[in-house]
Amino acid sequence: MLVLENIVSLLPLPDQKSVSLTCWRLYYTVSRKVFLLRRRFILREPLSNTSFLFCKQSDKCGSGENLYLADSVLPSTVCWASWVTSLSLKDTHPNPADLAFILRSCSRLVSLDLTGCDSLFNKTLGADLFLSNALERDAIRECLGSTLTKLTLANISSLSDENLENLFATFQSLSDIDLSGCLFDFNLTNVNLRRILTFPRFLSLVSNLEIESKFKQPCGGVLHLNSTSVSDESLRALAAIPGIHISGIYLDNCRELSDTGYLYLMMSDSVFNCLKKVSFSYPGPSVTCRVVEVLLERFSHILTYVKLSKWLFPANSRVPPLFKRCSALEYLDVSSCFTSPKLLVNSVSSAFTQLTSLVLSGYSGLLDEDLNCILKGLACCLKSLDISSCLNLTDVSLSSVCTYSPYLETFVASWCRGFTDSGIRNLSSNALETENRSLFSLKHLKSVNLCDCSRIxxxxxxxxxxxxxxxxxxxxxxxxxxxxxxxxxxxxxxxxxxxxxxxxxxxxxxxxxxxxxxxxxxxxxxxxxxxxxxxxxxxxxxxxxxxxxxxxxxxxxxxxxxxxxxxxxxxxxxxxxxxxxxxxxxxxxxxxxxxx
The missing domain is CATH 3.80.10.10 (Ribonuclease Inhibitor)
Incomplete structure (x- = not known):
């Protein structure tokens, strides 16, 4: 009420009658069904952090305390669940029946994050497994089977083929699937339903997704397999699924892969003319820069997201000139990739007219003139910049950031030990421009990280x-x-x-x-x-x-x-x-x- 009173007090209303009429019109407007159906609810606390919905109870195995939905939450579900579009239960221990009850009311849910929720699929806890009941699956599928497009199941060690089959039978329009850190059996010779998660069964389920799924459309779906033991033959089998389209593939820290597996995927029809997002960070010992060269040769015209942390490109690599073809790039992470800063400068081109996020962390040899050249070529388009652990950068680089990236929103410069107070508040005497600019002149900043900058x-x-x-x-x-x-x-x-x-x-x-x-x-x-x-x-x-x-x-x-x-x-x-x-x-x- 205080907020409404303050708003009304600022309006040019001459008398009490005008105030009353204005309030009545406001009430009439927000009460209309058309408005109620279109408005977006802004909750006091985002539901991505849902531990407040839970209470502690001892589990039946006596292994400690788990978080379960409080009894007072369930009756109120119908009041808020229909407005939720993204729900995260990351690292909590929800009761399967309670979660199913909530999902039956989430008619607009687009993204569901169940990272680390082993309690949903662990038989040792005594409760029925999540979606093990056919009637329960039918009720949830009728509510949001066609609306839920993103499902995150990362780091769930108890996930099995049967669990995955129930999930895919319920959510049939998935377009973004995250199975990072899950324990797969990648033996392609055994396709029977097993008590562990097998890759052949996963491939079969993907191939049977509804036509509404982006995996079955030319635009393609997104698949996350970070930190798994995916093999070359597994990627080959994935690429061979008939009618499948992949627009994004995340294979960070997949140490069993070699060039063969990557090339199988990139030369297949499943990614032809639709692969836009790739994350190949922390490659295995058998991977060479040939993978990145083929990636840029075939998809440079459509790539929008590229993450290549911890690759080591040699001085004679063809990667730098190939990067200049990527005119559609919006996100680029080349942390600790180039042995020479000059190769890095040659790779980050002025042709990146769409680039908004750039990660250059870990280049101890990167100098002020190198960063100045990079930022000057990007023509003020950056919104996020990460130069953490670039130990040789000085206040001159801060000057370049403030001069050439005026619309910067995220700035990460932790462990940049050459930065000083004069660079933060006012430019040093050897600044590149005559106009004094400081970090505080970047009025669009939303996030700043200067941790461990010892001279600040x-x-x-x-x-x-x-x-x-x-x-x-x-x-x-x-x-x-x-x-x-x-x-x-x-x-x-x-x-x-x-x-x-x-x-x-x-x-x-x-x-x-x-x-x-x-x-x-x-x-x-x-x-x-x-x-x-x-x-x-x-x-x-x-x-x-x-x-x-x-x-x-x-x-x-x-x-x-x-x-x-x-x-x-x-x-x-x-x-x-x-x-x-x-x-x-x-x-x-x-x-x-x-x-x-």
């Missing part, structure tokens, strides 16, 4: 009355382990970035009073706080967080020697929204004092 101190973020250090759109600020982060600096942070969602001030001089003021000023927005290594914090800091930020999702208080383990347990039990709590080596000084 807290004075860069000390806000005086005469300064105009305002980054109102900034949502994430990570300045952990930089120099001289004392209380006066930390108290300036809310003035610089009043809308922070993520704050990392690890190994700073923050004390209980500082945390109390910070959490009070950022109480409406702050959801992730990292204060590891802050040696002045006590149990009182946890009390302030509990009082001021009840919706906190992530907290790291590791290596805080005066915070007691008992206070940590009490805090954890009192924070229903808390998703992740890291508290290793807490209370070490208290223990040593007790021993002495």
């Amino acid at each position: 101190t807290g004075s860069s973020f000390l806000c005086n009355t005469s300064d105009s250090l305002n980054l109102y759109d900034l949502r994430s600020l990570r300045i952990g382990r930089i120099g001289s982060l004392d209380g006066s600096v930390l108290l300036s942070v809310p003035s610089i970035a009043p809308q922070l969602h993520v704050l990392d001030i690890s190994r700073s001089s923050a004390d209980d009073k500082t945390i109390e003021v910070l959490t009070t000023k950022l109480s409406n927005t702050l959801r992730e706080l990292f204060v590891s290594g802050c040696e002045h914090l006590t149990d009182q800091a946890l009390s302030s967080i509990l009082t001021n930020i009840p919706f906190l999702r992530t907290l790291d208080i590791s290596f805080c020697p005066y915070i007691s383990p008992k206070a940590v347990l009490l805090f954890k039990s009192s924070m229903p929204y808390l998703y992740y709590l890291k508290s290793i080596y807490v209370g070490s000084y208290l223990k040593s004092a007790r021993v002495s």
